[in-house]
Amino acid sequence: MSLPFASFVHDDEFIYVLYIIAFALFIIGLGGLTGPRTAVRGNRIAAVGMAIAVIATLLIDGMGNWVLIVMGVVVGTVVGVPAARNVKMTAMPQMVALFNGVGGGAVALIAWAEFRNTGGFSGEATYVVVFELFAAIVGSISFWGSNIAFAKLQEILPGKPIVLPAQQLINVALLAVCVGFGVAIATGTDSQWVFIGILVAAALLGNFVVLPIGGADMPVVISMLNAFTGLSAAATGMALNNPALIVAGMIVGASGSILTNLMAKAMNRSIPSIVAGGFGGAGALPAAGAD
């Protein structure tokens, strides 16, 4: 940037200060969201925090590719705003599932781009590789799992549980593929096909984990996938050394896990029995905690 008097805004420290303000607003906002009177304001405070975090990131010294960045943001806004504005109140849970899914998808795509960008993570610290692989696997599971949750709630797929024979065995095998391929990459394989193999195995796993779950349990599952996406975002932050991603992602990962548990309890269900599947039935959807 050519404005000398404004050069301090590109300082790492200034950007960190903005990130810290953003964290504070996220935490205040989330606190607000836990009370009926403060919830609307809490959500808006968190949104302001997000705007600050985005602006801070755009100020990072050396940012370029502005046309592509603007393109991505515009496309996202043009798709996201009308979708959020026009969705019927009764269709909110599946909308949240979709929004959660694209978040997970973004995580997986960033990991893939980083894999390509670094020549198969060559020369990266081991911990960076591990966090990137975690992000790729969990992001992909969250994307596909959320899409299935959406399709079930939207009745594109039948709400009743869909189970393959030897489902558990298949899931364990897919997880083993993810881990095995991940070890191959961590120990030096730079073939992109191995990485794509991880994304595909994780995608299948995401499908197979949610397909056996009945429609009535879906809000709990969406909450669980929400926590997954948060954790994968935090992992991306660890790999990219970006504190905003670490803090926001981990807050969601932790609060989402607790919330999943609370929601299951409110519906008199236990998470293990939900994930084991087959109980939720195809019937009407009680909103989480509707009692």
Add this chain to the structure above:
Amino acid sequence: MLVTNLAILVLAGFVGYYVISKVPNTLHTPLMSGTNAIHGIVLLGGLVVLGLGVDGWLSKLLLVIAIAFGTINVVGGFLVTDRMLEMFKGKDPKKVAA
């Protein structure tokens, strides 16, 4: 760097745990939706990786899609949460359930 970031990670985990430990059942869905919007922060990851430079059209395409996805997550998430919470203003607890 790793240790500092791990410390941040662990502390953020505790914050997430304690900040929502007491939440009424009616607020479960909006809270899920609000936290959902917050993890849209992955958008920043796409901005950093693309903005600081990548080679090749495929990497750029992946990142543009990632940024679009992240933006959908953020703007859609906050807007949907706002709409859900608007229902609380009616003060009719039955309406809150959706």
